[in-house]
Amino acid sequence: MKGKLNVEELVAKYLLGDITAPERKQLEDWTKSSPERKEFFNRLCTNIAFRERYEAYSHINSHLAWKRFKKKYCPSIISTYLKYAAILVIPILIITGGWYFSTSPQVETLNNFTLGDAIQPGIPKATLILAENNKQSLTPTYPIPVKVNHSTTAIAQNGTLIYPTTPNINDTLHTKQNETIENNTLTTEQGNEFRVTFEDGTTVHLNYNTEIRYPVKFSKTKRIVYLKGEAYFKIAKDSRPFYVITDQGTIKQYGTEFNVNTFIPKRTEVALVKGSISIVSKESAQEQFIKPGQLAHIEQNGNNVSIYDVDLTPYVAWNEGRLIFENRTLENIVEILEHWYNVNISFGTPELKQLRFTGNMDRYATITPILKAIARTTNLQINIKDREILITDN
Template identity: 25%
Template sequence: MLNREEHIAWLIFLHMQGLTDEMQERELHEWRTAAPGREELFQRMMSREYMEKRISRFVKTEEEEEKRWQELRSKRSSGHLVRRIKWLPYAAAIALCLSVGSIFYFFGQEKQPEVLSMVEHDIQVPGYRAVLVLPDGRKVDLDDETSRSHLLGKDSSLLVRANSLEYRDINTPDTTEVFHALEIPRGGEYLLVLSDSTVIYLNSESTLSFPVKFQGGERKVYLTGEAYFDVKKDTKRPFVVVAGGLEVLVTGTTFGVRAYEDETDIQTTLASGNVTVKAEGKSVKLVPNEQALFDKSTMKLVVRNVDVDLYLAWADGRLVYDNCPLEKILTDLGRWYNMDVFYSRDELRSYQFSLNMKKHEAFSEVLELIGKTGEVRFEIKDNTVIVK
């Protein structure tokens, strides 16, 4: 059931498409004439340029999404992960944004509430940043071009770029697994292609330990933090992700694992294929659109149906939350944008918001969207966001 503002937003959307009937037009006319300023607001919304500029930040058309999907399929090495997300249509995007604020804030009124104050500088935008840890403990900053060139010169099995690291499957007589580790700092992300062609997209503040070349009957990697996996199918050698006290077994599928040490649970979210999740002697099998949730305090392992976009959209460059506590949203943003958060009142942590926008927007624009509800204000000082 839509609330009043959502209903009006839906009527406006239908009007723009020429799909309203006589009763809907009469209801919309009554709303337009019921209060000063509404007609002016309505006419601004009717400007196609105005509308496209506002809505394009939150949603893609089917044509745009199809074009982007084709680009990603043909350019895996560019550093983008190939995963198709079913984005909300225009009208649903309006409804989602209305849960953040009113229609007046979404479409933009002349006098908007103060959202940011004392902004000394914007927070850095997330980028491709990673450190490769070699078996002898040496660390190579992959953000540094000189370090990358030196690494390439010493190891012909590697293909390293600013945004991705790829291991080639070169035949060698050595049967001992040699491990590397990839560390992603706060404010970073990175694409990794293993020697078996498995593609892994690592999120901020994450570490993955993996063999340079897989040996034996299984392909095992170790994760702390968050990653999205597109596993190369191999029924003879299952792929195993070890994260905390949990193991995820797959033969070829796409899924996400979230296992930050400071969080109370470990999440395994399945996008396609099937996986088996094991923890504390228990085992569950997942089908697409299911999530295994392992509670680290109770040791319970449960399965639930979820909207996978809420848990995996980060890998496709989107911020998607639905009625989520502000503390959870800002914790994620803190990792992605490498900033700290201070709450002036504890109750602000539990305020719930919905959000759907590009991950790589300027951070002030993300705060602006949340702040337009009038529920909270933000102040940025140095590298800290103060929530008021």
């Protein structure tokens, strides 16, 4: 097949058993290019109802089969919008053309949408846990001093906790033979985010529901932090290696920028933006390197690290103030919205959770534009009452 890869036609040919060896290789390469595509394709192929609909057109060639199938089961894909009844069809329509949130004029399906303007995005807020479990609340205020141990005072300002810089590792405090490592812990809750600048100049952006534990001053040989949740790291250049330790393994950096996410149960997800890092799972001593533009999965109790070449934009966009979804289920999107906007979102029927979207939204806007985009794209009904949101079929 020459020119632009036509995934729709390749999938149609595969389901009809009319795919050539070169076309099969193209399709396999496409599915292996990201975990999301592989998951989608496997789910599509194992769905009996979807396959039976395709097989109903087996008496004609694949190209015509796809055209007739699309015409019968999703006639409104170009001019209007699909409803959840076409749920099994939606993913294949998304993967090649891109299902972007629409702003075209439609019948208003978001009841009391102005109430969404009162639902603001998350704010910079965190709790700092000091020695002996002493806690201090940090909010976006004018600069205030924060005593982080008996000899060190940090500054909290504009949503960032800034530790005093240590000039170099030959600083007298670092060279003491019996130096005591004192840890601080910074935590965020639902609807919060915060930033921290360590004494070496490394900056970390914490997403909601995140905890990071770190020393007030790093040791003279290495820099180690412990993470639960999601954080974006910009590591300062230093002769000491920097380690991020999660429940699944260890990320070691060699001068870099990367995102670490442990929100998915029993998995650590690492997206490398710049530089070089290696990953060692807890069950293996083997150090595996990943390159910029790659995504690594460290699974619980796994001996291997899975590495994928992907577009990193959706994985790191939150750090730049965007919410970017690429072929994500509505259930997954809702989970993110609940944590960031501190709301409760429920569905009228479970089937609605599996609708899939691709979209790019402002993370610091109110929730209204996102809800309106979902409502108009799917013709779903969205009702808001205080911080409770209900999504139902029209």
